[in-house]
Amino acid sequence: MRIVLGVGGGIAAYKVASLLRLFTEAGHHVTVIPTEASTRFVGTATWEALSGNPVSNSVFDDVHQVNHVRLGHEADLVVVAPATADLLAKAATGQAGDLLTNTLLMAHGPVLFAPAMHTEMWQHAATRANVETLRGRGAAVLEPATGRLTGADSGPGRLPEPQVIFDAAMALVQGQTDFQLPLAGRTVTISAGGTREPLDPVRFLGNRSSGKQGVALAVAARNAGATVRLLAAHMEVPPPAGVEVVSVETALQLREAALAAASDSDVVIMSAAVADFRPAVVSDTKIKKRDDSADPVITLVRNPDILHELVEVRNAAGDEARQRLIVGFAAETGDSHGDVLAYAEAKLQRKGCDLLVVNHVGSDKVFGQDTNSVVILARSGSEPQEASGTKAEVSEAIINRIGFELNSVSPRA
Incomplete structure (x- = not known):
């Protein structure tokens, strides 16, 4: 397939080199047309080396080949990334001031724009009107x-990941048009890590959770177009850029944060490892060894069932709240009374959540590892879905399933 890859003049131009690599490794012939402004971010030598073709942004180069007409005519697909506010405006108004805009006017095949700009630019009425025109x-x-955008700001306007653009381009060529980011415009709250229940000022009851899966879910949701809020308990990995972080420590703190966050969320994913119990009494001073060698007795009390409470609050609310999708995680082990999936099915019915992501845990499984293997169970009774691989790959599968559920399921009760 012959592809024209237009590169706009934004800082995200460096990510397009990875997109070009995806196209060429898939066997496509790619002609790169950078705007003059984009060459201040990535030079033409890079595009020529990666594409294996000469690169120009002038209508006066190789005039005998009439490139400003030929390239658009011959292209099976034109992709513009990053599509800046300026480029979208020029394309919408039919300007033809350089080789790329001429090619866009001459294109006979499908055209895909992957925007990237500051949030205010993307949300400006002029840009929105240009997008609707195109x-x-x-x-x-x-x-x-x-x-995360240029500088310290975060918000909608980040260039979609190269793989997302590549997948959309291939779908477009095949006639599919429903490839928009699955969580675009959605707000997703994700809990991650392990809670810690204090015994005294220096000791706590905790668990082995590293937070890796929750962070991977936050990245996948962000890349799928969502506004992401991460409720971060103890984690061994840093939170990703471009998400709101709410720090918590105990199960009670997580409960408070989750109930507050759920009120304006389309999806709540409870992937944190929440302590089932906490000490009934927390000592104000360090618990010391007693001279009589007596063992201390620590009385535990149950923590609230946050997942079940989120479902109850949703179901008791109005129709708008009932659209909210609630996803639970179950770290299970089998025993003589039942296997992992049997316990998970019972938990799904007991909790009442819409999806339950189940993994088989052990001393050398899941916690702290970079890979995972899960089964996604649905309250609707659909067939269990398996996903395995790196935690990033598993997260993408979970987020894609969530996107499917959001677009296909009626209000929940």
Whole structure:
């Protein structure tokens, strides 16, 4: 397939080198047309080396080949990434001031724009009108991802990941148009890590959770276009850029944060390892060894069932709240009374959540590891879905399933 890859003048231009690599490794012939501004971020030598083809942004180069007409005519697909606010405006108004905008006017095949700009630019009425104009003419315009932008700001306007753009481009060529980011415009709250229940000022009851799976879910949700809120208990990995972080320590703190966050969330994913019990009494001073060698007795009390409470609050609310998808995680071990899935099925019915992600845990399984293997159970009774691989790959499978559920399931009760 002959692809024209237009590169706009934004800081995200460096990520397009990975997109070009995806196209060429898939066997496609790619001609890169950078705007003049984009060459201040990535030079033409990079594009020529990666594409194996000469690169120009001028209508006056190789005039005898009439490139400003030929490239658009011959292209099976035109992809513009990053599509800056300036490029979207020029394309919408039919300007033809350089080789890329001429090619866009001459394109006979499908055209895909992958926007990237600051949030205020993306949300400006002029940009929104330009996007609607382009879509109305048959061009595909992806929703930008939500995440860290240039400087300290975060929000919608981040260039979608190269793999997302590649998948959308391939779907477009095949006639599919429903490839928008699955969680675009959604707010997703994710809990991650392990809670810690204090015994005294220096000791606590904890668990082996590293937070890796929760962080991977936050990255996958962010890349799927969602605004992500991470309720972070103890984690051995840093939170990802481009998400809101709410720090918690105990199960009670997580309960308070989760109930508050759920009120404006489309999806709540409870992937944190929450302590089932906490000490009935927390000592104000360090518990010391007694001279009589007597063993201390620590009385435990149950922590609230946060997942079940989230479901109850949702079901008791109005129709808008009932659209909220609630996803639980179950770290299970089998025993003589039943296997992992039997316990998980019972937990799904008991908790009442919409999806339950189940993994078989042990001293050398799941906790702290970089890989995972899960089964996704649905309250609707659909067939269990398996996913395995790196925690990033498992997270993408979970997020894709969530996107499917959001777009296909009626209000929950």
